[in-house]
Amino acid sequence: MYENKRATRAIIHLENISHNLDCIKKLTGGSRKICVAVKADAYGHGAVEVSQKALQWGVDFLAVATVPEAIILREAGIKAPIILFSIALDKEISQIVDYDITPFIAEKNYVQKIQSFAKAFNKTINVHIKIDTGMGRIGVTPDLAPDLAETVEKMSNIKLEGVCTHFPVSDSPDPDDIAFTEKQIKVFTKSIEAIKAKGIDPGILHTANSGAIIAHPDAHFDMVRPGICLYGYYPDQRMDKSAGDFRPVMELVSKISFIKKVKKGTSISYGRTWTAKEDTWIGSIPAGYADGYNRLLSSKGEVQIKGKRYPIAGRVCMDQFMVDLGPDSEVELYENLVIFGPDEGALDAADIGDLTGTIPYEVTCNINKRVPRDYVG
Numbered sequence: 001m002y003e004n005k006r007a008t009r010a011i012i013h014l015e016n017i018s019h020n021l022d023c024i025k026k027l028t029g030g031s032r033k034i035c036v037a038v039k040a041d042a043y044g045h046g047a048v049e050v051s052q053k054a055l056q057w058g059v060d061f062l063a064v065a066t067v068p069e070a071i072i073l074r075e076a077g078i079k080a081p082i083i084l085f086s087i088a089l090d091k092e093i094s095q096i097v098d099y100d101i102t103p104f105i106a107e108k109n110y111v112q113k114i115q116s117f118a119k120a121f122n123k124t125i126n127v128h129i130k131i132d133t134g135m136g137r138i139g140v141t142p143d144l145a146p147d148l149a150e151t152v153e154k155m156s157n158i159k160l161e162g163v164c165t166h167f168p169v170s171d172s173p174d175p176d177d178i179a180f181t182e183k184q185i186k187v188f189t190k191s192i193e194a195i196k197a198k199g200i201d202p203g204i205l206h207t208a209n210s211g212a213i214i215a216h217p218d219a220h221f222d223m224v225r226p227g228i229c230l231y232g233y234y235p236d237q238r239m240d241k242s243a244g245d246f247r248p249v250m251e252l253v254s255k256i257s258f259i260k261k262v263k264k265g266t267s268i269s270y271g272r273t274w275t276a277k278e279d280t281w282i283g284s285i286p287a288g289y290a291d292g293y294n295r296l297l298s299s300k301g302e303v304q305i306k307g308k309r310y311p312i313a314g315r316v317c318m319d320q321f322m323v324d325l326g327p328d329s330e331v332e333l334y335e336n337l338v339i340f341g342p343d344e345g346a347l348d349a350a351d352i353g354d355l356t357g358t359i360p361y362e363v364t365c366n367i368n369k370r371v372p373r374d375y376v377g
Ligand SMILES: *Cc1c(COP(=O)(O)O)cnc(C)c1O
Pocket: 037, 085, 166, 208, 209, 210, 211, 225, 226, 227, 228, 229, 235
């Protein structure tokens, strides 16, 4: 393998994974199990490295969104239980059994197919019943959950390891949304009681995503499923930020690759949307929307150089963008800069999300494979 020496890189501060897990543990009372969401390549951070760090810290479960994501972790030698948050395709079911993946289940036919494969290979597959209490995505309706539990209990090669649900608005401070989440918790609890009334042990109960970890202690049950707060962000920027001192894990850095002085009136970049108001220094940065740096940041984003912020001048191109360094700039060629990250004073992925009408989740997920990851801590 050649060494990728590109200037634009994502530094992944793994020590902040441990720090954020400490915060989650504190918020959830210390004794609950933790299942970390490492889907989408750990929200762009690198699923294998994040999983290894989280397991070393002491988490109990990993969770992914697709069967190939689970296989990547297994092939990296990870033995910990891996929950599959979505429904596998028919032809992927043999892989669930082969690679010992723990699926969410929500209807009988699906779990029956898993049972058949598991029996053929003489294995036992753990499953978690997913109840839809208000997300409207995958899940059995609460009234049918006890029946499904009973079906699963009778299967020779399936073990009911847990029962769970998911929240669509647990991160929202709106009173209606708080009431909606509280109602979901009640519906979930009632379903669990109905399962127990049939003499069935529902196993590990889990419902809380980052929003509920932070704002709904009643939802912590036996295990919590943090995603975005593991990576250092609040799921909704309106939340009370004193709940936990989450630190961003990803730092997107680059270097100034070219500098020149331009005259007042000079236009910069495609579309000529930005014009110098005075003679000024313009720096080019070798990062663009093909790296996942959103084009909506044109003339809106800022970078940090030696503790000072500089604004983007004009449109973000596919592979480069320009910043206005000012008339008296002393910034030098190849100077290091921060595009976003945990640094005090730099923008973070939540700020970038605010500037582009999205959420920090999408900002870190979008930093793609062209950007090398450097793991530190
Ligand atoms: C992604 C996901 C999570 C984690 O959500 P965050 O908002 O990132 O904490 C938890 N549970 C399920 C089912 C998910 O799909």
